Amino acid sequence: MALAAGRAMLMRSGVRLGTQAAARGGNGARRFMNHRVVVEPNTVPGVAVIKFKNPPVNSLTLEFLTEFVICLEKLENDKTFRGVVLTSDCPGIFSAGLDLREMCGKNPAHYAEYWRAVQEMWLKVYLSNLVLVAAINGTSPAGGCLIALSCDYRVLADNPRYRMGLNETLLGLVVPFWFKDTLVNTIGHRASERALQLGLLFPPAEALQLGMVDQVVPEDQVQSTALSVMTQWLAIPDHVRQLTKNMIRKATADHLIKHQEADIQNFINFISRDSIQKSLQVYLENLKQKKH
Numbered sequence: 177m178a179l180a181a182g183r184a185m186l187m188r189s190g191v192r193l194g195t196q197a198a199a200r201g202g203n204g205a206r207r208f209m210n211h212r213v214v215v216e217p218n219t220v221p222g223v224a225v226i227k228f229k230n231p232p233v234n235s236l237t238l239e240f241l242t243e244f245v246i247c248l249e250k251l252e253n254d255k256t257f258r259g260v261v262l263t264s265d266c267p268g269i270f271s272a273g274l275d276l277r278e279m280c281g282k283n284p285a286h287y288a289e290y291w292r293a294v295q296e297m298w299l300k301v302y303l304s305n306l307v308l309v310a311a312i313n314g315t316s317p318a319g320g321c322l323i324a325l326s327c328d329y330r331v332l333a334d335n336p337r338y339r340m341g342l343n344e345t346l347l348g349l350v351v352p353f354w355f356k357d358t359l360v361n362t363i364g365h366r367a368s369e370r371a372l373q374l375g376l377l378f379p380p381a382e383a384l385q386l387g388m389v390d391q392v393v394p395e396d397q398v399q400s401t402a403l404s405v406m407t408q409w410l411a412i413p414d415h416v417r418q419l420t421k422n423m424i425r426k427a428t429a430d431h432l433i434k435h436q437e438a439d440i441q442n443f444i445n446f447i448s449r450d451s452i453q454k455s456l457q458v459y460l461e462n463l464k465q466k467k468h
């Protein structure tokens with residue numbers, strides 16, 4: 177998505193770009209702040225840390241997706257940066273996945289706009305020229321898991337309460353083919369068959385065993401480990417690493433790019449069904465009730 181289109185989407189969504197601020201931290205480093213995404217240059221040269229800050233659960237609202245894509249585009253266009261660590265500012269939650277309210281009780285035009293934003297976010301992350309390392313410091317179901325799976329490397333906090341996986345079937349939803357492809361590319365066909373049909377959410381030890389994450393470390397070491405892994409990736413010259421990444425990922429991304437409009441139409445048709453709307457409402461209601 178072009179930056180201009182993203183800005184237009186932000187405007188349509190009622191987000192004022194004027195609220196974005198550039199400040200200087202104690203070490204003089206730039207720190208870009210949006211509403212929902214905070215970008216901090218880190219102590220490792222050439223590396224930024226993106227913190228998701230969309231409380232309470234970092235759900236992927238239209239506004240969040242737009243800010244996230246704009247942040248990544250800015251970092252890609254700023255040649256100072258070669259790598260980004262993605263992490264969360266919301267305690268215990270990396271991201272709760274797609275925002276269920278964006279998919280519930282809205283009209284087809286909204287569903288189209290939302291789904292395009294989800295697609296564009298995935299393409300941006302999956303094909304990024306930057307090295308992306310996910311520092312997964314909380315639970316990451318469905319869309320949250322997709323973001324992590326689309327990075328080049330995943331470090332997960334060793335907390336048995338944190339779960340990770342594509343749980344769409346538990347919500348009465350069918351996993352989109354490109355979510356499925358991303359998982360299959362990471363953990364293989366057989367493990368994906370089981371994980372996707374049963375909507376499994378894995379604790380850290382199982383996620384590691386499956387290859388869904390590359391490392392599980394104590395919670396207070398997630399970001400530092402991600403940064404030290406980054407150093408290893410940045411030892412490779414950008415152009416050869418980027419060409420290699422593209423060679424491996426292009427076919428998967430091209431599959432969506434080729435069918436992008438049909439995928440949007442499928443999403444609208446599917447999500448607009450009365451039975452699906454009902455399932456989502458019940459799921460949201462259950463989330464609310466579990467508190468009482």
Ligand SMILES: CCCCC/C=C\C/C=C\CCC/C=C/C(=O)SCCNC(=O)CCNC(=O)[C@H](O)C(C)(C)COP(=O)(O)OP(=O)(O)OC[C@H]1O[C@@H](n2cnc3c(N)ncnc32)[C@H](O)[C@@H]1OP(=O)(O)O
Nearest residue numbers: 235272273274275276277317318319350442443446463464
């Ligand atoms: C046949 C042809 C097929 C064609 C197919 C075509 C297209 C495919 C169609 C659809 C594909 C959709 C793909 C969907 C992907 C997704 O990502 S769906 C989202 C999945 N996410 C979840 O299941 C997570 C749900 N949330 C939780 O489990 C928990 O909230 C938690 C993240 C573990 C955090 O728990 P806790 O800390 O206890 O917080 P609360 O549960 O109390 O939540 C706080 C408030 O946040 C609200 N909330 C939680 N998650 C979401 C969410 N994803 N979206 C929106 N809102 C969310 C929750 O309701 C609470 O709100 P209130 O404070 O009660 O108002």
